[in-house]
Amino acid sequence: MSEIKKLIEALPKAELHLHIEGSLEPELMFALAKRNGISIAYSTIEEIHQAYQFENLQDFLDIYYAGMSVLINEQDFYDLTWAYLIKCHEQNIKHVEIFFDPQGHTTRGVAFSTALFGIDKALKKGFSEFGISSKTIMCFLRHLSEEDALITLNEAKDFLPLIDGVGLDSSEVGNPPSKFKNVFASAREMGLKLVAHAGEEGPPSYVEEALFLLNIDRLDHGNRAMESESLIEELKTRQIALTVCPLSNLKLGVVADLKSHPLKSMLDQGLLATVNSDDPSYFGGYLNDNYFAIQEALNLTKEQIVTLIKNSFTGSFLGDEQRNKYLNEIDNYLKNNA
Ligand code: ADE
Numbered sequence: 001m002s003e004i005k006k007l008i009e010a011l012p013k014a015e016l017h018l019h020i021e022g023s024l025e026p027e028l029m030f031a032l033a034k035r036n037g038i039s040i041a042y043s044t045i046e047e048i049h050q051a052y053q054f055e056n057l058q059d060f061l062d063i064y065y066a067g068m069s070v071l072i073n074e075q076d077f078y079d080l081t082w083a084y085l086i087k088c089h090e091q092n093i094k095h096v097e098i099f100f101d102p103q104g105h106t107t108r109g110v111a112f113s114t115a116l117f118g119i120d121k122a123l124k125k126g127f128s129e130f131g132i133s134s135k136t137i138m139c140f141l142r143h144l145s146e147e148d149a150l151i152t153l154n155e156a157k158d159f160l161p162l163i164d165g166v167g168l169d170s171s172e173v174g175n176p177p178s179k180f181k182n183v184f185a186s187a188r189e190m191g192l193k194l195v196a197h198a199g200e201e202g203p204p205s206y207v208e209e210a211l212f213l214l215n216i217d218r219l220d221h222g223n224r225a226m227e228s229e230s231l232i233e234e235l236k237t238r239q240i241a242l243t244v245c246p247l248s249n250l251k252l253g254v255v256a257d258l259k260s261h262p263l264k265s266m267l268d269q270g271l272l273a274t275v276n277s278d279d280p281s282y283f284g285g286y287l288n289d290n291y292f293a294i295q296e297a298l299n300l301t302k303e304q305i306v307t308l309i310k311n312s313f314t315g316s317f318l319g320d321e322q323r324n325k326y327l328n329e330i331d332n333y334l335k336n337n338a
């Protein structure tokens with residue numbers, strides 16, 4: 001294995017853009033379908049792999065929402081989250097800020113609390129067994145109305161100790177951040193952190209709305225912000241972290257190939273870019289696979305990899321003490337392995 005791959009594996013990392021429902025591996029999907037007596041569209045792993053070929057975001061979302069239909073009971077959400085945390089442990093991921101899509105479950109009759117409690121129980125075990133710290137971010141589905149999002153935020157009020165932030169995901173084009181201005185303002189008043197997917201497929205104006213109308217603390221994807229000098233300047237000045245997802249971008253046609261991915265240019269322009277896996281079960285790789293692929297495609301240097309990994313902690317919602325602890329661990333590793 002190359003030096004740089006060893007470094008990627010060895011350094012402690014944070015993952016800031018991970019949809020827990022997107023970590024549902026085919027094997028677990030089959031097992032849960034059987035356990036819950038639910039029929040799914042596939043009978044073999046082979047068929048699943050054939051189905052996971054996407055032209056764009058919507059192609060993926062249709063399959064992603066169908067996939068989550070096997071998640072019914074608290075135990076299912078626990079098993080899902082625990083499987084992801086085992087991957088984190090294997091990949092030396094020390095801190096995770098995971099998304100879940102409550103409306104993807106409540107619209108099917110699964111209670112908000114069922115999903116949240118199952119996820120939370122696994123996250124607590126992840127901390128006690130592996131020392132992996134975590135934050136939980138509930139995303140609003142942007143293809144639904146703001147009224148629906150407000151109802152969901154209202155449901156979250158009973159569980160605020162378990163929730164750290166809100167996000168915005170699903171079909172981007174035609175559902176601009178401005179549609180969710182009020183619900184984001186309410187979430188802010190409740191003390192929650194704010195993030196939003198913007199500039200994945202949507203135009204730079206969506207990133208602008210996320211920054212100026214929603215007042216986000218962090219930007220998910222943000223690729224198309226690179227089309228605007230003034231947005232780049234704003235992101236740089238505010239030191240807004242971008243949660244970039246290379247293999248996702250490739251699989252959803254956001255970039256034609258990884259060699260044309262904007263990650264290097266983001267770093268060159270002083271943006272706080274991070275690497276993440278988005279929906280690893282659907283896009284063919286967990287966090288380290290994303291680092292390996294983008295490092296190779298863009299020929300990123302050791303220094304650039306260290307910057308990206310440090311950014312994952314700097315851009316996290318950890319408090320200063322914990323953030324500095326992880327950053328020091330990275331420096332110590334580099335000092336001892338120079
Ligand atoms: N939901 C899960 N993954 C997503 C993505 N990459 N973009 C928008 N919504 C999503």
Ligand code: ZN
Nearest residue numbers: 019169197278
């Ligand atoms: Zn995402």
